Amino acid sequence: MSNTPDTAVRAYIDAHSAAFLDDLAEWLRIPSVSADPARAADVRRSAEWLAAKLTETGFPTVEIWETGTGSRSEETAAAAGTGTGAPAVFAEWPSGTPGAPTVLVYGHHDVQPAALEDGWRTDPFEPTTVDGKLYARGAADDKGQVFFHTLGVRAHLAATGRTAPAVNLKLLIEGEEESGSPHFPALIHDRAGRLACDAVIVSDTGMWSEDTPTVCTGMRGLTDCQIDLYGPDQDIHSGSFGGAVPNPATEAARLAAALHDGDRRVAVPGFYDGVVELTEAERELLAELPFDEKQWLRTAHSHGALGESGYSTLERVWARPTAEVNGIGGGYQGPGGKTIVPSTAQLKLSFRLVAGQDADAVQDSVRAWVAAALPEGIRHEITFWGTTRPCLTPLDHPALQSVVRAMGRAFGQKIRFTREGGSGPAADLQDVLGAPVLFLGISVPSDGWHAPNEKVELDLLMKGVETAAYLWGDLAENGRAGQ
Structure with missing residues (x-):
């Protein structure tokens, strides 16, 4: 009892x-x-x-x-x-x-x-x-x-x-x-x-x-992926071909840059479908917590807070969906320069999901967004590793x-x-x-x-x-x- x-x-x-x-x-x-x-x-x-x-x-x-x-x-x-x-x-x-x-x-x-x-x-x-x-x-x-x-x-x-x-x-x-x-x-x-x-x-x-x-x-839930981009069949001379053929490393960078809009919202169409928004009562309750943002930044080993406009730091990390670039690479990574258009590039992304979002629908949205963003001459493959629901x-x-x-x-x-x-x-x-x-x-x-x-x-x-x-x-x- x-x-x-x-x-x-x-x-x-x-x-x-x-x-x-x-x-x-x-x-x-x-x-x-x-x-x-x-x-x-x-x-x-x-x-x-x-x-x-x-x-x-x-x-x-x-x-x-x-x-x-x-x-x-x-x-x-x-x-x-x-x-x-x-x-x-x-x-x-x-x-x-x-x-x-x-x-x-x-x-x-x-x-x-x-x-x-x-x-x-x-x-x-x-x-x-x-x-x-x-x-x-x-x-x-x-x-x-x-x-x-x-x-x-x-x-x-x-x-x-x-x-x-x-x-x-x-x-x-x-x-x-x-x-x-x-x-x-x-x-x-x-x-x-x-x-x-x-x-x-x-x-x-x-x-x-x-x-x-x-x-x-x-x-929050989670789904993450790797996007592999393929351009020329091999690395080629940037003087002879650069500026006239698509560059997979450039396209990986363009995708990463296009992931968020100017308000730091995820720019993938359909990403926010179904999101359960915070109520005013919930926002007031979160605001009651004795949150020290400077101390939080020290634990994060970060030099500044940044995220979706209109939300506090706690609201961003607890109650808002996010997209992060976890890794980006392609082309020559050794010492000095090597003037090439690389043949491949990779982009790793993760998406934290909140209540109301459907992970399968988010994956479909990401696939459609990537396909629409890439130019002719760039092939791509997307591999999603798994899903944890919110x-x-x-x-x-x-x-x-x-x-x-x-x-x-x-x-x-x-x-x-x-x-x-x-x-x-x-x-x-x-x-x-x-x-x-x-x-x-x-x-x-x-x-x-x-x-x-x-x-x-x-x-x-x-x-x-x-x-x-x-x-x-x-x-x-x-x-x-x-x-």
């Missing part, structure tokens, strides 16, 4: 936090680096460790799911040449309450590579606590944020006297997120029946800062409001809202399962995801535990209201 006594929750957490942290440290010692084939056994060991701990927590159903197998997964693996993937962990704990909503928690148990020589002050796979901070690879991304759900659900049960959660609780913890989740879309398609739910909680994100707790409401949960969604209330109880202050400028697998869950995606994370920017000396703030980690303890009762009472 949402009226879970706060004092009872906190007392349970205090009594069991030391054992919880000992268990987390044991898991963090497993170097589950999915990108390193030599660590495949460690990734599997990580999955097995988590499965055993979830059983110990009380989940009556715990399974290790192989990836790269099953109808869609095998097709995906064959097309990508990746073979069998890393194992995921699935767990399920029915509520026993008729009509209870079903909630799926998503996270990942694999981690980024790490070694002392990268600049770590301590062994990245020997957890070390200093001044209330736990240092280890995976401490924040994402083992710590996955694991707080185990103590959270136990605190929920202890404080309410229940023997099962107030919701039908499921967990899906994948093992190759840090390798791009190559088998994840196929896995959730193949297992959609087992994963069916009313809401998805993603605990693989963060907050604005230690002093400003926030809930993320959406992530996701967005409306601010007034009842399940989102449950997350906000639970987090507000744990932190004892107003919860504000953010979005993520990057992209991830959350949209696949939303699309396949037809459920809203809600983000519950307690990590902060200083935690150093993917960097040396990754850490998690222990007081914030316990706030995550407490939030989870309150959340299941609130979702049971309010999460499906008005749907």
Whole structure:
């Protein structure tokens, strides 16, 4: 129930936090680096460790799911040449309450590579606590944020006297997120029946800062491509032929220059079709955040802010679609000069997408734009590498409001809202399962995801535990209201 006594929750957490942290440290010692084939056994060991701990927590159903197998997964693996993937962990704990909503928690148990020589002050796979901070690879991304759900659900049960959660609780913890989740879309398609739910909680994100707790409401999507341009059949003399035949390097530069108009808007016709615009209320909420643009520029190693006219920096990176030139090349790149018209050139582009955009339609628009822009005598090929769809949960969604209330109880202050400028697998869950995606994370920017000396703030980690303890009762009472 949402009226879970706060004092009872906190007392349970205090009594069991030391054992919880000992268990987390044991898991963090497993170097589950999915990108390193030599660590495949460690990734599997990580999955097995988590499965055993979830059983110990009380989940009556715990399974290790192989990836790269099953109808869609095998097709995906064959097309990508990746073979069998890393194992995921699935767990399920029915509520026993008729009509209870079903909630799926998503996270990942694999981690980024790490070694002392990268600049770590301590062994990245020997957890070390200093001044209330736990240092280890995976401490924040994402083992710590996955694991707080185990103590959270136990605190929920202890404080309410229940023997099962107030919701039908499921967990899906994948093992190759840090390798791009190559088998994840196929896995959730193949297992959609087992994963069916009313809401998805993603605990693989963060907050604005230690002093400003926030809930993320959406992530941008992504599609990227390479455009190969072909002119003469070989490099030719620029004195004899230059100015009289098309130059693929020049055309690559012209395409790059034409990608945006004078207001820095993407100039590809049809690119903005369907975009869900920010409301004035959303813009006001984003403006409440204590954003220091000069500090942000320092973290970006940039000397100035620039983007689409009419939008703030946060609005540009969180809520607006973008196009970027990721690379451009062609012709002679060696020392000195070489007076040629090159035979080939390349342009690499990426497009961040927002809610309402259709990635297939964007790709079609880019193809048409390129074809119309190139002159006769230039052949071209466009290769799109993949698609990640955007996701967005409306601010007034009842399940989102449950997350906000639970987090507000744990932190004892107003919860504000953010979005993520990057992209991830959350949209696949939303699309396949037809459920809203809600983000519950307690990590902060200083935690150093993917960097040396990754850490998690222990007081914030316990706030995550407490939030989870309150959340299941609130979702049971309010999460499906008005749907």
